[in-house]
Amino acid sequence: MSEKQYKAVKYIRLSYTDDKNNESDSVANQRKLIDSFIEGHPDIEAVLEKVDDGWSGILFDRPAFKEMMTEIEAGNINCVIVKDLSRLGRDYIETGRYLRRIFPAYGVRFIAINDNIDTLKDSGDDLVVSVKSIINDAYCRDISVKTRSALSVKRSNGDYVGACTVYGYKKSEENKNRLEIDEYPAGVVQNIFKMKLDGMSAARIADELNSWGVLSPLAYKKDRGLPHPKGGYADKPDAKWSATTIIRILKDETYTGMLLQGKQGTFNYKLKDLIDKPESEWVRTEDAHEAIIHRQDFDLVQRLLRLDTRTSPGSDAVQLFSGVLICGCCGSRMTRKTDRYKDAVYHYYYCPTGKKGGCKSPARIKESELTDCVLESLKAHIRNVASLEALLESADSEAMGSRLARRLEAQIAENEHQLKQIGGFKSTLYENMINGIISAEDYKTFRAKYAEDGNRLQQAISALRQELEDLRNHKSGRLLWMEHFKRFEGLTELDRKTVAHLIQSVRIMGKTELQITFNYQMEYEKALSACGEAISAKSAVTEVA
Structure with missing residues (x-):
């Protein structure tokens, strides 16, 4: 038997969460620890290194992990070394399957250094391995719950949590959770809506944009080095404008200043396949960012899209009375x-x-x-x-608007009354905690709730006062339809x-x-x-x- 009995692969995994919160789990430190271990074991030779950088441990379809398994199946590797068991994976059932069935079937020795696990010395089926696997699984579930909860709070506060922005917007330099208008593509979006209102079909609009040399949304983002979706139907180098892309833009309510989030999700933290959520579960935030398209024009376009928009034979223009x-x-x-x-x-x-x-x-x-x-x-x-x-x-504006003005003034007074009550509650909140009437946790919860309610009422009061001022100055939005x-x-x-x-x-x-x-x-x-x-x-x- 030769001195170097085991041909080993150094498997290193780093998730995004680990990268942000735990520097000791960096790729370099994992590599250093494994190299040091191998130096003290002359029967092991490192012949390969596989690194999954930025991959969660709950799933096992990681690219480097699959490459490692290919080498094992080919008989080139008979030893796997990791920093600890969680680097191999955090799913209790799947991790156990590799330790108890797959690795033994290929005669592979598994070593988790920090957890003192070595299947040459034991079967990998002892209580310690089982408990650690369960703990790793629970940790992953806990992280998932906390992440989902944090994202849910951000969405409810009107913060943008997506990785890629909608065409026509970019993330604000001052606040990455806010969208701001990207002038050039926003102009393209406005032109698309204008062409639709002028009677052009979606296919004709796409052809016009392509003939003008306007980059499609995906091509524009790639050209500017901006984050963009990967693996989609249009994720190809020569992506052009299409009728499907035009209709998707025409139906996107984001352009009116409405932030729509939470459209998709997964069944649980162990599944990565996205599912579409019903519209009732979407998180909607009005006036979350500056609008590119006026609500009135957007609603009109939606009505046009619902109509029969057939074109005349040999023409790209929609028929004059089509759908009406x-x-x-x-x-x-x-x-x-x-x-x-x-x-x-x-x-x-x-x-x-x-x-x-x-x-x-x-x-x-x-x-x-x-x-x-x-x-x-x-x-x-x-x-x-x-x-x-x-x-x-010419009519008596005071007589016309007095009833509405009184309603607005009454609502403002009611909101101010509620705001004053909240101020009183907040002033006694700390004292109640000190006296043991409420717990510290309840104190934090109530304080956050009062702050949220106070902000909501302040915003409502500002909006009502503006509407009252517009009414008195004959600029009420209720008359904009005349224009x-x-x-x-x-x-x-x-x-x-x-x-x-x-x-x-x-x-x-x-x-x-x-x-x-x-x-x-x-x-x-x-x-x-x-x-x-x-x-x-x-x-x-x-x-x-």
Whole structure:
């Protein structure tokens, strides 16, 4: 038997947690300890070193570990040396399987230096090994629980905990848990939303961006050396814009300032496969960062995406009335058809249900006549909105807003009362702990809760005061919808952008009757009612005087 009886592999593992909290577990120190051990054992020769740097011990699909097992299966290695048992792994069952079945099956000697484990001297199945394996498993579970809890708290506080940012944002230099706008890609995102509102399909938008040489989100992040997802469907060197990428951006609420986190998770700390969580479990934080897209435009795009957005044959533009034209009889979406007679081309809409399906709608309606009718109705509605705004401005603003102002003032007073109560509770909290009424742990819990409630109330008071000021200065957000229509004053031609912005649906009730539901129809009717009440109140006051 030769002096060097064992061909050994030095296996070194370092997790991220260890790297941050325990310098003694560094790769260099593990290597030094193993080398020192081998020097004192002339029967062992180190022929290989495998290092898993930044890999958790709970899973055994680590790259260096698998390479080591390949060498063992090939018969090149018959001894494995680690600093301690936890370096091999922290899963109790899997670690035991390697020690009791796999290593013995290949005639491999296992040595864990600091734990005094050497399977040449014992079977590796004693009580010490079992207890240490259980402790390592419990440690991993404890770390997982603490990590998940810490991330949950950060998410609830509106902190960004993701490794990769959404295209259009970057992590703030001052606070890594906050997102800030990345100017160039944010401009691309705004352009994508604009093109969609102008009636372009997702495929056409992708083609436009590719033709302009705009880097796709993945290519942009790689080009700038930014963190990016790996292993995804688009993780390839020549990743280009696609309709799928465009739709994903158009549906991402992050661009409105809303932080959405916790969309995915794992079943437990021993499984790494991600599962999608139901939307009810997502963590939502409003106004967590600066918005790239106005909420109004985002909501409009979502409505457009839900509509039938078919394009005309040979065209990349979405049809003018696509998704908004409805049969007033059966409620089906109207279908566009084309007829040719001699050298002329005629476009018309009809209900696909037909008389055979029980629909009594008119056979067809010409697109040209429909367009003219809708255009005139839109122009009349825009004039009505402008006139309504003028009436609201000329009416007694105090009479109109007094009720709302009183509600806002009452809520502010209520919040201030709660804030004062919290101040009183906080002032006696420490004294209660000193007197033994509450424990130190309860003191910390109550103090954190009072601080959180106080911050929430302060923010609510600030928002309410701002709304009250806007109301008194005639800048209430409730009237911003009027500006939405007034942007189209002077309208002379109907296009897809106008239809998408201003119309919710057009019902064909008959050959000469349409029923148009405009966007913000409810706000319009409420404003009409409020205007009538204000004028009546003003008239009543005048009569009494």
